[in-house]
Amino acid sequence: MKKTKKSYIITTFVCTVLIAGVLWGVLSRAFGIWRKGIAYFADHPEKYDYVCDPINETIEFSINLKNITSNIGKVIYQRDGCRIEISDIDESNYRIFFRSYGTDSLNSVTLISGIRHDRTASNKSTLHCNAELQIKDNDVLYHCSLAGMNGLSYRDGDMFGFYIFSEEYLEKNIDEAASIDEITFCMSGFLKNEWRIK
Secondary structure, three states, rough: OOOHHHHHHHHHHHHHHHHHHHHHHHHEEEEEEEHEEEEHHHOOOOOOEEEEEEEEOEEEEEEOOHHHHOOOOEEEEEOOOOOEEEEEEOOOEEEEEEEEEOOOOOOOEEEEEEEEEOOOOOOOOOOOOOOOOEEOOOEEEOOOOOOEEEEEOOOOOEEEEEEEOOOOHHHHOOHHHHHOOOEEEEOOOOEEEEEEEO
């Protein structure tokens, strides 16, 4: 009888410790995701595998140059619960910035963006902008230069931007540039970034 009671106590103790360990792991992961968002996954390569796949798709969208603020928040791309929208247009330097928003759970995260989020052998994050933005004018495309990018400093995604007017475009359209009301862009080079629990 005593032996059975002792076995019961030991079994109960072991089960309690195991359950507490599992709960602690889940709660610490949930807290990390709540606090850091997508960056939590990227910052823990020992827990999550990173996969980055290209999306072979080109989109077209226009912006209103006469009413700059009307473009802010415009969704230019949406897929698998992720989206990319115009976050800002800098009129003084003619730059356009895009924010990417991903989806996450306790076990995985997906972020469709123009940026690839790699890590070096010493576990430092590196960024590479794969997206390309081009002005489309009468079926002629003019390449826009990269203006900047930001890593996973947002809880739900990243940011990247381009200069709106390329030198080549301005050279050919210098007389009309000041009076343009709307401009059409093509964007390609989207990437599907995924972090999955090992």
